[in-house]
Amino acid sequence: MSSNEKSFTLTDNSSGKSWELPVMHGTLGPDVIDVRKLYADTGCFTYDPGFTSTGSCESKITFIDGDEGVLLYRGYPIEQLAEKSDFMEVCYLLLYGNLPSAADKVKFEHDITYHTMVHEQMQTFLRGFRRDAHPMAVMCGMVGALSAFYHDSLDISNPKHRMVSSYRMIAKMPTIAALAYKYNLGQPYTYPKNKLRYAENFLHMMFSNPCEEYEMDPVLARAMDVILILHADHEQNASTSTVRLAGSSGANPFACIAAGVASLWGPAHGGANEAVLNMLEEIGDKKNVGKFVEKAKNKDDPFRLMGFGHRVYKNFDPRSRVMRTQCHKVLDALGVHDEPLLEIALELEKIALEDPYFIEKKLYPNVDFYSGIIFKAMGIPTTMFTALFAVARTVGWIAQWNEMIEDPSQKIGRPRQLFTGAEKRDYVDIKKR
Numbered sequence: 001m002s003s004n005e006k007s008f009t010l011t012d013n014s015s016g017k018s019w020e021l022p023v024m025h026g027t028l029g030p031d032v033i034d035v036r037k038l039y040a041d042t043g044c045f046t047y048d049p050g051f052t053s054t055g056s057c058e059s060k061i062t063f064i065d066g067d068e069g070v071l072l073y074r075g076y077p078i079e080q081l082a083e084k085s086d087f088m089e090v091c092y093l094l095l096y097g098n099l100p101s102a103a104d105k106v107k108f109e110h111d112i113t114y115h116t117m118v119h120e121q122m123q124t125f126l127r128g129f130r131r132d133a134h135p136m137a138v139m140c141g142m143v144g145a146l147s148a149f150y151h152d153s154l155d156i157s158n159p160k161h162r163m164v165s166s167y168r169m170i171a172k173m174p175t176i177a178a179l180a181y182k183y184n185l186g187q188p189y190t191y192p193k194n195k196l197r198y199a200e201n202f203l204h205m206m207f208s209n210p211c212e213e214y215e216m217d218p219v220l221a222r223a224m225d226v227i228l229i230l231h232a233d234h235e236q237n238a239s240t241s242t243v244r245l246a247g248s249s250g251a252n253p254f255a256c257i258a259a260g261v262a263s264l265w266g267p268a269h270g271g272a273n274e275a276v277l278n279m280l281e282e283i284g285d286k287k288n289v290g291k292f293v294e295k296a297k298n299k300d301d302p303f304r305l306m307g308f309g310h311r312v313y314k315n316f317d318p319r320s321r322v323m324r325t326q327c328h329k330v331l332d333a334l335g336v337h338d339e340p341l342l343e344i345a346l347e348l349e350k351i352a353l354e355d356p357y358f359i360e361k362k363l364y365p366n367v368d369f370y371s372g373i374i375f376k377a378m379g380i381p382t383t384m385f386t387a388l389f390a391v392a393r394t395v396g397w398i399a400q401w402n403e404m405i406e407d408p409s410q411k412i413g414r415p416r417q418l419f420t421g422a423e424k425r426d427y428v429d430i431k432k433r
């Protein structure tokens with residue numbers, strides 16, 4: 001990051017006073033106007049609900065160009081990583097900034113694998129939830145509770161503690177998600193197996209039971225690994241910003257990630273993959289697709305096509321292209337061709353891509369549109385979709401959290417407001433109201 005000659009002049013037209021606002025330049029992406037001294041100099045705040053024009057931090061982790069459909073993790077294009085890399089390597093890359101050497105990769109994978117079990121007493125904690133609890137509700141609670149079980153690594157000023165907690169988070173998240181699923185089913189918890197790789201282990205914990213081993217299909221295991229890669233990080237999205245904001249107060253990493261899980265749950269964010277499937281079920285039949293597309297276009301109807309549109313990608317979502325290919329590979333491997341929900345999805349994709357409303361507003365199928373279909377074909381229940389997203393995004397959250405702690409310019413996040421409520425008034429006794 002550099003700051004040089006370019007600046008913006010801000011003029012107060014009523015007084016004629018002017019201020020120079022410095023401009024900062026990154027390695028990629030738009031310049032940013034540095035407004036840190038704005039309030040002290042002018043007595044005014046900026047107003048930007050939804051942060052559509054606000055850079056909240058400096059970061060070296062992930063870059064997105066929404067107009068060009070570019071997504072880079074530490075400089076590497078997502079398409080290359082999805083084709084050539086694997087999730088453990090991507091985790092290392094996001095955490096440490098560079099691709100690992102062969103030896104570093106073996107050690108990293110070994111260390112993560114040997115942290116996958118959760119404290120046995122967490123099962124007692126889990127039993128406090130209702131059997132029919134949503135897996136994301138269970139995840140929020142279980143992840144937050146990790147700080148009560150692993151309090152030997154909570155000193156956030158100690159880099160070693162931070163790394164131990166980071167490894168624990170990445171390693172235990174699939175175990176916690178599978179626990180939530182098994183509990184809901186009423187089946188015994190399946191322990192992780194150290195001979196399996198990360199994505200395989202997750203499938204094993206989800207689908208094995210004491211009576212039957214899960215038969216690993218390499219196409220499905222690879223698809224799961226690619227899905228994890230595609231969701232691993234995404235710049236300063238709602239849940240990542242939540243993690244950073246929670247962490248800015250000095251909260252422990254498990255508490256911060258629990259906050260991220262809560263934010264991810266919403267249907268406008270990670271909850272969209274579950275919402276896509278619910279929407280396809282609501283549409284019910286291929287012949288109804290046109291009617292729902294019209295509903296989505298109607299300004300007076302709150303209905304939106306789930307899995308379409310993105311705050312940043314305004315031409316295409318590069319992850320959804322990779323996901324579409326994986327989707328077809330999985331459906332072929334499983335021999336699923338006549339699934340009614342899939343037919344509805346493909347019809348919806350076709351109609352929406354040709355409709356002037358969606359073309360003009362640059363609304364394209366996003367990553368959640370296809371991930372929902374893949375998960376459904378794999379036999380993963382709809383309520384687990386967002387939990388899976390949380391498993392994948394954990395490394396991104398933790399890498400961003402570490403970066404924030406190490407940033408010397410980091411301060412507690414404390415936005416201000418435009419107050420439009422009542423002015424100061426005197427309390428009126430209840431008998432006189």
Ligand code: CMC
Binds near residue numbers: 269306
């Ligand atoms: N269906 C119909 N119309 C839409 C949709 C949609 N899915 N998305 C946006 N629009 C319209 C919206 O009504 C608005 O119209 P107008 O300009 O006439 O007021 C225009 O497009 C711009 O929408 P916006 O809400 O201002 O855009 P945003 O950047 O604030 O919202 C979004 C982005 C992802 C929240 C939104 O597109 C949406 O709700 N999509 C459906 C939910 C979804 O699939 N979310 C997953 C996002 S990708 C994964 C992730 O990041 O977690």
